Amino acid sequence: MTLEGLYQQILTKRSFLCVGLDTDIRKIPSHLQDSPSGGLDFNRSIVDATHDLAIAYKPNLAFYEARGAAGWKDLAGTLEYIRNVNPDIFLIADAKRGDIGNTAGMYARTFFEELDFDAVTISPYMGRDSVEPFLEYKDKWVILLGLTSNPGAEDFQFLPLQDEGKKLYQEVIRKASTWAGPDQMMFVAGATRADLISEIRKIVPDHFLLVPGIGAQGGSLEEVVKAGSNDLVGLIVNSSRSILYADNSESFANKARANALELQQAMSMHLPD
C-alpha cells in the first residue's frame, strides 16, 4: 500500500484505528476454545465487526507461533479473510524481527510474499542490513521499534549517548529515518508519555507513528493526537485487548464493535472534514 492509499483510507473511514489481533486461544470465548477452527472463527468475527471502523489489523506473530503449524494456518486464513472482506486494509505483521541480511531476506519473503502483509515491525539492534531486505519491496513498509511502552524500555532505550546526551531511542529514530522516507518507514512510539511522542515528532516530522498502549479512553487519545499528528494525520493507534476481550460471551463481537466504534468516533473528531 502507498502512503497516499493509506491516507485516503484514513479520510474515508474517518479512523486511524489498528486492531491488534493478539488472539490467545485461552482467552477467547469458551464456546470457541474447543473447536479446531476456533481461533480463525474468532478472528473472522472480530474482522466482521470492525473492518469498517479500522484501517489496519496487526496480528502479533507470537500468538500464532504458540500453536505451531495450526497457528500459522490460522494466520494465513485470517489474512485471506481480511483481504476478501476489504482488500485495502493495511496489514501489519507484529513480528519484531531483526537478523543479518540473508536471514532478514527470508523473513521479508515470508511476510511480504507468502503472507501478503503490508508492513512488518522490526527491532533496530542489528542495524541497517537487518532492515534493508524489507525495503527492497516497493509499497511495503518497515515499522521500526523506536520507543516501546513497556517498563523494560528504560533499560536501554533511554541510555544517554555521548553525543549531547541524546537518548538511544532518539538516535535510533534519527539514523533509521535516513534509510527510508515516510513512504516506506514508520516508527513504533509508545504512548505512555505524550511528551515523548512530541519529541519523536520533532525528529521525524513526516513519518507515520504506530502508537500502542491506548485503551478506550478518549483522554489519552486526545493527548497522543495533540503530540503526534502531522499534516497527513501521521498516526496509527493500536488497540488489542480492549477490543478482542471486551466480552467473553457468545455475543463478544457486539462489544468488540462498540469499543472500536467509540475509538473511531473519538478519532473522527481529530480528522479534517
Added chain:
Amino acid sequence: MTLEGLYQQILTKRSFLCVGLDTDIRKIPSHLQDSPSGGLDFNRSIVDATHDLAIAYKPNLAFYEARGAAGWKDLAGTLEYIRNVNPDIFLIADAKRGDIGNTAGMYARTFFEELDFDAVTISPYMGRDSVEPFLEYKDKWVILLGLTSNPGAEDFQFLPLQDEGKKLYQEVIRKASTWAGPDQMMFVAGATRADLISEIRKIVPDHFLLVPGIGAQGGSLEEVVKAGSNDLVGLIVNSSRSILYADNSESFANKARANALELQQAMSMHLPD
C-alpha cells in the same frame, strides 16, 4: 540442560561446535528440493553425519517460517529426530525475539514447551521484561544478542554512552548479566574481531558466549579460543553454511561430516585432557 550437563557434553565429545540448521530449500541438493519431505530429510542426514561431533544445533527460525505451516512441521520433526538420536544435545532456537512481557511469555511457551528447545536467542532492545518470561523456565537458557557480526552492528551497538564512553553493547551485556547468572544466560559475541571478544570476556568472565561467523579456518578459531575461553571453556562456536552447503551432490552428508570433523579436531586441541 544444566551448565554442568553442557560442560560434560563438551568434554565427552571434545567439541564446542554448534551446527546452524539454516536450511534453505533453494540451496539443498536438487534431488531433495522437489520432495515434500526434502527439508526434513536434509536435516536428518546432516544430523546423522554430525551428531557425534557437535554439542548443539541451532535452527534459525526464519528458514522454517519462510515455508509457513510446512516449515513449522519440519522444524518440529527435526527437533524430534535430534532428541531421538541424541537426547543430550543442546538445542538453540535462533529466533532473535524480543517483545513485551505477556507476548514474550507466549514465545517462551512456544520454544520451551511446544518445541522442547533448550535455549532461545533474544534481542535486548525492549529490556528486562522482554527477557524475564524465558528465565522462568528452570534449566532453559536465554542467549542475548550482545555484539553481532554483521556490518549493521556499527549502527547502534558501538554508540558511545555518556557513562565513560562505554559502548552500547558493553552496557547491554553488563546490565543483562545482572538479570541471570551463567547457568541461565549466554551472550552472542560476533567473531569478526577477537579483541572485542576479549573485552566481552572481561565484562562477563563466567557466562558462555555463542560465537557465530567462524568458517572451517583453524586460524580464526584459535584466536577466538584465546580471546574468549574460560575455566569451563565458555564458548559455543557456530558454523552453518560451511557444513550444510559444502557439497551439493547426493553425497553432501560426507562433506558436511568432513568439515564438522575438521572443526571438532581443531577444538579438541584446546580442551583439557
